[in-house]
Amino acid sequence: MNSASASWCLSRAGGVVCTRPRGHAGLHNRSGTSRMWSDREADAPLCPGSGAPATPAPRLADGFPHGTALCEACWGFVPLDDGLLAPHDAFRGADDAEEVGRRSVWFNTHGW
Numbered sequence: 134m135n136s137a138s139a140s141w142c143l144s145r146a147g148g149v150v151c152t153r154p155r156g157h158a159g160l161h162n163r164s165g166t167s168r169m170w171s172d173r174e175a176d177a178p179l180c181p182g183s184g185a186p187a188t189p190a191p192r193l194a195d196g197f198p199h200g201t202a203l204c205e206a207c208w209g210f211v212p213l214d215d216g217l218l219a220p221h222d223a224f225r226g227a228d229d230a231e232e233v234g235r236r237s238v239w240f241n242t243h244g245w
Contacts (some may be wrong), residue, residue: 143225146170150225180223182206187218191243197235210236 142151144161149168151161160169187202190210201210202218209224227233 141226144170144172145176145223145225146174147176176223178222180204180207180209180211180218180221182211182218183220185218186216187211187213188216189213190239193235193239193242195235197239 140155142153142155142157142161144151146161146168149163149166151170152164153162160171161175162169182204185204185206187204189200190198190203192198192200198210200213202213203209204211204218204221204224207221207223209221211221212219227236
């Protein structure tokens with residue numbers, strides 16, 4: 134993995150992402166802020182956007198994001214189940230450099 138998710142913890146609390154290294158000891162922290170939290174205080178992995186109505190996101194010429202919809206709660210591309218976002222964990226970073234690149238092109242083309 135070459136993405137940010139390979140290097141950073143990415144635990145969330147109130148939507149704020151931990152920016153300490155993956156596997157760190159002690160409290161989670163958001164760099165540049167005074168926000169700190171424990172694992173017990175962390176957000177549940179299930180995204181609160183699960184089950185929200187959505188439509189497929191516009192596709193790039195290569196087909197990305199392949200019929201999935203953009204979750205407005207976590208900014209992940211999520212499969213649809215009868216017009217609703219399927220249950221999913223909150224997006225915590227792309228799995229590989231190729232996905233990072235495709236997401237960048239999509240957001241630069243279609244915006245936020």
